Amino acid sequence: MDMKRNIAYGILFVVAGFLTSCLDEEPLYTQNSKIIFSSQENAEQALLGCYGYMTESSAYGQMWQEVPLVGSGLVWSQRSGDDGDRLASLSAVPMNNLISLAWSGMYKVISEVNAFIEGMESSSLDETTKTQMIGEARFLRAIAYYNLVSLWGDVPLKLIASSSEGIALPRTEREKVFETIIDDLNAAKNISATSSVGRLNSWAAKAFMGKVYYKMAMLDIDRTNNLNNAKTMFDDVYAHAGYDLEPNLNSLFVPYNAAGAVTNSKESIIQFNFNAESTVCYNRGSNRFAPQASTSGINWGTYRVTRYAYDLHYGTYPGDPRVETNFLTQWRARGANGQPNPKDPVRPDGQLCPSDSVYAYPKRLYTPTAEGETTADPANAVVISLPYELFADKTNPTLAELNTYQNEDEGYQKAVRNLWENFTNTGNSEKWPYLAKLYDQGQSAQYAHKHLIVFRYAEMLLLMADVYNELDLKDDAIDLVNEVLARARKSIPLNSETTYEASQPADWSKSLTKEQVTEKLYFERIFELMGEPSLYDMVRIRGTECMEKLLLKNNNHDLTIASDAGYASDSDKWRDRLFDQGQKDAISEHYLKMNLLLPIPSSEIDANSALTNADNNYGY
Numbered sequence: 179m180d181m182k183r184n185i186a187y188g189i190l191f192v193v194a195g196f197l198t199s200c201l202d203e204e205p206l207y208t209q210n211s212k213i214i215f216s217s218q219e220n221a222e223q224a225l226l227g228c229y230g231y232m233t234e235s236s237a238y239g240q241m242w243q244e245v246p247l248v249g250s251g252l253v254w255s256q257r258s259g260d261d262g263d264r265l266a267s268l269s270a271v272p273m274n275n276l277i278s279l280a281w282s283g284m285y286k287v288i289s290e291v292n293a294f295i296e297g298m299e300s301s302s303l304d305e306t307t308k309t310q311m312i313g314e315a316r317f318l319r320a321i322a323y324y325n326l327v328s329l330w331g332d333v334p335l336k337l338i339a340s341s342s343e344g345i346a347l348p349r350t351e352r353e354k355v356f357e358t359i360i361d362d363l364n365a366a367k368n369i370s371a372t373s374s375v376g377r378l379n380s381w382a383a384k385a386f387m388g389k390v391y392y393k394m395a396m397l398d399i400d401r402t403n404n405l406n407n408a409k410t411m412f413d414d415v416y417a418h419a420g421y422d423l424e425p426n427l428n429s430l431f432v433p434y435n436a437a438g439a440v441t442n443s444k445e446s447i448i449q450f451n452f453n454a455e456s457t458v459c460y461n462r463g464s465n466r467f468a469p470q471a472s473t474s475g476i477n478w479g480t481y482r483v484t485r486y487a488y489d490l491h492y493g494t495y496p497g498d499p500r501v502e503t504n505f506l507t508q509w510r511a512r513g514a515n516g517q518p519n520p521k522d523p524v525r526p527d528g529q530l531c532p533s534d535s536v537y538a539y540p541k542r543l544y545t546p547t548a549e550g551e552t553t554a555d556p557a558n559a560v561v562i563s564l565p566y567e568l569f570a571d572k573t574n575p576t577l578a579e580l581n582t583y584q585n586e587d588e589g590y591q592k593a594v595r596n597l598w599e600n601f602t603n604t605g606n607s608e609k610w611p612y613l614a615k616l617y618d619q620g621q622s623a624q625y626a627h628k629h630l631i632v633f634r635y636a637e638m639l640l641l642m643a644d645v646y647n648e649l650d651l652k653d654d655a656i657d658l659v660n661e662v663l664a665r666a667r668k669s670i671p672l673n674s675e676t677t678y679e680a681s682q683p684a685d686w687s688k689s690l691t692k693e694q695v696t697e698k699l700y701f702e703r704i705f706e707l708m709g710e711p712s713l714y715d716m717v718r719i720r721g722t723e724c725m726e727k728l729l730l731k732n733n734n735h736d737l738t739i740a741s742d743a744g745y746a747s748d749s750d751k752w753r754d755r756l757f758d759q760g761q762k763d764a765i766s767e768h769y770l771k772m773n774l775l776l777p778i779p780s781s782e783i784d785a786n787s788a789l790t791n792a793d794n795n796y797g798y
């Protein structure tokens with residue numbers, strides 16, 4: 179899709195006022211639909227407007243990166259009691275503004291699509307054009323409703339433009355919402371099998387339908403039939419669609435204007451494109467998630483990754499190249515936000531050295547003092563890191579083990595042993611890693627030069643593997659997983675001139691049991707999709723049992739426990755948090771059940787007369 183045109187048309191349509199229900203949208207083009215839909219060109223402009231709203235800041239331009247990632251239980255925010263903190267600590271409330279914006283973003287897409295469909299159906303355009311354009315629009319609506327039902331469960335189901343019907347709608351049972359999603363995707367199966375980058379096609383509809391059927395099965399909605407339905411869709415796509423894994427995973431997450439960028443990837447199933455020069459359809463992921471003074475633009479470093487997430491991945495697969503793909507742990511230092519270039523090199527000859535960069539968990543900079551000198555020379559600095567080879571459980575470093583670290587250089591040894599104090603005491607934002615997939619070093623102001631892949635082939639393979647495993651085709655499931663792992667082993671930074679294959683993540687053995695494959699797949703999807711919008715869904719898609727296993731990894735992570743313990747004495751906002759009051763053996767059923775879904779935002783309850791506070795999700 180030509181996103182510049184998308185942006186130009188997107189700004190024709192204004193977002194409704196904040197004091198009305200998000201269901202009460204009246205797109206401007208519905209006021210003169212005979213003119214808008216009198217030609218294929220005008221209809222195309224209106225359809226691009228629907229795509230444009232999917233990239234607006236309340237949608238994938240910001241909130242549908244921010245809310246799913248921060249609310250996943252794997253992302254950290256300052257302990258400040260604000261909306262981001264409550265979302266990250268899994269203690270959200272209905273008044274949360276981030277949740278309200280995300281809700282309104284998807285309903286805005288739905289409102290635009292509903293109006294577009296009505297205008298197209300009453301137009302005099304030929305049936306082929308109608309089938310294509312309405313199919314694309316209904317695909318967008320299916321994505322929007324899938325997002326809503328995944329985060330909120332039962333939601334108001336609105337299928338008619340606001341100008342045609344009142345907007346006071348109660349919540350609709352999720353089973354009915356899923357039926358509508360499937361109906362919309364069946365319509366989308368009739369559109370073209372190919373499309374320009376950023377536009378939807380029929381193979382993408384089939385792949386996404388497989389994901390929807392899988393989701394329904396995991397919710398015990400006609401489980402067996404929907405597992406088989408998912409298999410049918412996935413098998414067709416796998417055999418005939420032509421999707422494939424990129425040889426190098428890193429190529430999917432570089433800026434679209436960078437050397438080596440893959441802008442029309444064979445791995446991308448659903449992708450939304452952006453333009454950093456637009457003030458409407460822009461990508462603020464790097465702005466929100468990158469460290470301050472780490473790019474040429476403006477970054478707030480609002481969110482980081484939890485340390486247990488880093489250690490869980492590294493400890494499970496030491497040497498996995500995806501660790502560097504997922505976690506940003508070092509970057510060139512700049513004087514402040516908005517600086518076009520990094521600071522000058524420390525070395526007088528202009529050569530880069532470790533002191534020219536900033537380091538985050540699990541790394542630190544160590545600058546030794548030469549014998550006979552009183553001042554350390556930053557040009558002699560070296561990078562130190564937690565010595566994972568020491569830890570019996572590499573997913574959970576301990577102080578006792580760290581204190582056994584030996585090195586003939588006593589200063590270096592002391593610096594490594596002091597890492598525990600560095601990471602647990604009152605400190606700065608570098609105590610946590612950042613999400614590398616969102617990072618854009620050449621960011622323009624607040625806007626990244628990155629498109630956003632919402633659903634990709636690797637995710638489909640891992641969901642497909644789960645379907646196969648559930649249908650007692652375990653060995654075939656493992657074969658699918660091993661395709662993803664094989665690509666991961668070969669993924670190297672784009673600027674590397676070497677070719678190699680890591681030993682991890684190693685192929686899974688077929689001696690694994692069905693139950694073992696189920697659990698390993700749950701965590702594998704988290705490793706593969708860290709920093710991508712599907713993360714929230716993947717944490718919860720297997721219900722409370724698997725989610726509890728994940729949250730207990732945080733509550734039993736020694737560094738996290740030690741950092742959290744200091745919060746009681748100094749209330750420093752740069753402290754870790756524990757879930758459910760730090761339960762180590764079992765998370766309460768109430769806490770787990772409440773965190774399967776987000777609260778319906780109070781802004782919608784206040785504006786929609788068909789909803790009351792009693793209608794909210796469990797626990798809210």
